[in-house]
Amino acid sequence: MKKKQIINYLLMLTGGSIAVYSKVETKQNICVLIIGIVILMYGTYRVSNTIPGNKNRGADLFIEEEE
Numbered sequence: 225m226k227k228k229q230i231i232n233y234l235l236m237l238t239g240g241s242i243a244v245y246s247k248v249e250t251k252q253n254i255c256v257l258i259i260g261i262v263i264l265m266y267g268t269y270r271v272s273n274t275i276p277g278n279k280n281r282g283a284d285l286f287i288e289e290e291e
Contacts (some may be wrong), residue, residue, distance in 0.1 A: 232270045239264025 242260030246253050 226271075229274075232267050232274075235267030235270065237265055237267075239267055 239262070243257055243264060244260075246256040246260060258261050
């Protein structure tokens with residue numbers, strides 16, 4: 225479990241670094257920027273999958289508003 229977390233955060237850090245690096249150059253490389261953003265979003269997606277969701281949240285809010 226700990227290795228997966230480290231990999232997720234490394235993906236996010238790497239993607240962010242690549243995106244920032246491509247922006248810093250005087251001649252911007254759009255392909256490198258897109259690759260950095262994709263890696264960043266993939267890491268973010270993997271982190272968000274580990275957070276448990278509340279499936280009944282919408283139903284509970286509806287009942288509270290009705291009363």
